[in-house]
Amino acid sequence: MRLLTRDENDRLILETVDSDSPPAYAILSHTWHExxxxxxxxxxxxxxxxxxxxxxxxxxxxxxxAAADGLRYFWVDTCCIDKSSNSELTEAINSMFRWYRQAARCYVYLSDVSRGLRSVWEPVKGSP
Known part of the structure; x- marks a missing residue:
């Protein structure tokens, strides 16, 4: 499993971690660009x-x-999975439910929803 994090120069980098015992991370659910x-x-x-x-x-x-929530790592499917590798893509598809379940936070990004409708981030009721 690869997670995104920031390096010492504040650049986003991919880091490979053990998917059976990953560090705390956030995961992104999103709409894909057309x-x-x-x-x-x-x-x-x-x-x-x-x-x-x-x-x-x-x-x-x-x-x-993720940084605001105190999380160093986060996962985004578009760039954390090497889709040119059939075996990696298959493993990711089979592991995705577990990866979402293991995440400390799940954020939702809806690019087709106007920011004016909700300008303040509101956690889902009942979430930690």
Whole structure:
């Protein structure tokens, strides 16, 4: 399992962790951009070309919210899974329910909802 974190220079990097005993992390549930090429992929993160894509906004959102919640790590499917590897993609699909269940927090990013409808972050009632 790969998680995103910040390095000593405050850059977002991918770090491989043991999926059976990962550190506390947040996970992002989101809508995909209608042009999938605008989503940040594993390859974009590895090459350093992530910031130029529209999908980077939701990764930044997740990074900020995780930091605000005291979490060093977070997971976003678009860039934490190497979809060019069939075996890794299959493993991720089979593990996804567990990864969501294990997450300390789950954030929802709906790019098609206007910010004006809700300008203040409100945790879901009953969540920790």
């Amino acid at each position: 042009d999938n090429r605008q989503e940040v992929s594993f390859q974009d993160m590895a090459r350093g070309g992530a910031a130029g894509k529209l999908g980077y906004v939701k990764i930044q959102f997740c990074a900020r919210q």
